[in-house]
Amino acid sequence: MNGASREALAAARERLDALTDSTSADATKLADELTAVTALLDREPGLRRVLTDPAQPGEAKAELVRRLIGAQVGTATVDLVSGMVRTRWSQPRDLVDALEELANVADLTAAQKSGALDDVEDELFRFGRIVSSNTELRAALTNRSAGAPAKVELLRRLLGGRAKPATERLVGRLVSAPRGRSLEAGLESLSRLAAERRDRMVAVVTSAVPLSDGQKQRLGAALTRLYGRRMHLNLDVDPEVVGGIRVQIGDEVINGSIADRLEDAARRMAS
Structure with missing residues (x-):
């Protein structure tokens, strides 16, 4: 997403976080209901075009949402979706993608609340x-x-x-x-x-042999310093990996022999 859709999704994420911060909100129920709305708009292209039409008043689109889903889902879901259709979207498909993402975030929030x-x-x-x-x-x-x-x-x-x-x-x-x-x-x-959910990045670490606890700690600390965000390490072992270790963060790949190389890089960037 870009432009208006990215801003609309960010606003919807904030509203979802506010809802799920409440101890009375059932994040799993929200996830189920948002999934149902996603499926509805995914199979009804005409409806999603109407709900994202910038020429239509936001309140009229919100009222259409209330009439369509108000009897099938809870008030929190109706309010969340109504707020989303009041905002501007770059293209109709972005609204469906955003709803799907919110459903996934709601399930992850439920997992976070349960410590899982x-x-x-x-x-x-x-x-x-x-x-x-x-x-x-x-x-x-x-x-x-x-x-x-x-x-x-x-x-x-x-x-x-x-x-x-x-x-x-x-x-x-x-x-x-x-x-x-x-x-x-x-x-x-x-x-x-x-x-x-924990404001951290994911590093996929592939090594020729399993890393020791010390190596994992040093690698995680070095990557955190390099990227300025906490890092979650997903560890995998592949004896054929070249150089002993391979770290992928998004589209960026770092190849090296040991975590000390990353330590050195972090020190050079800090100096």
Whole structure:
């Protein structure tokens, strides 16, 4: 997103945070209801065009939202979506993308409140690694001819009792409605959202051998100093990695032999 849509999403995220900060707000229920609204607008292009038409008064669009979903979802969801259609969007599709993101954020907020957010981050990363290394599993979860219930049931058999409920819900939502994304891209996006809940970045660290606790601590501290934000390390082992260690943060890749190189880089930047 860019321009007006980015600003509209940021405002919606702030409203969602305000709602979920309340102890009475059920973040999981919000996630379910926002998912339902996402599905409605995803299959109704005419409706999303009306709701994002800058020529229409904001209050008229908000009233349309209340008439359409007011009897199906809670007041908090109606108020949140009404606020979103009052704002300006660069293109109609951005509204649907934003609603989907808010649903995912609500589930991650519920995990954070229950103290499970770290586990959910790790499970999303591990599941992504499993998918990328298992072509049969990936094919089953991305098969366009298979219905969403069958994919969700497959996930239930894979993750049921082995992963946090939020992880199951997030991945289930992704495979049920990929909306044009690859499974890997969707999982990566979910990992980024999970990291943002603690205002930290994600570094995917691939090393030739497992890192010691000391190396992990030094690497995390060095990356935090380099990027100016707390860093969550997703660790993977690949004996064929060149140079002993590979660190990927977004689109940036750092290759090195040991964490000391990053320590040196941090010291040079600070001096």
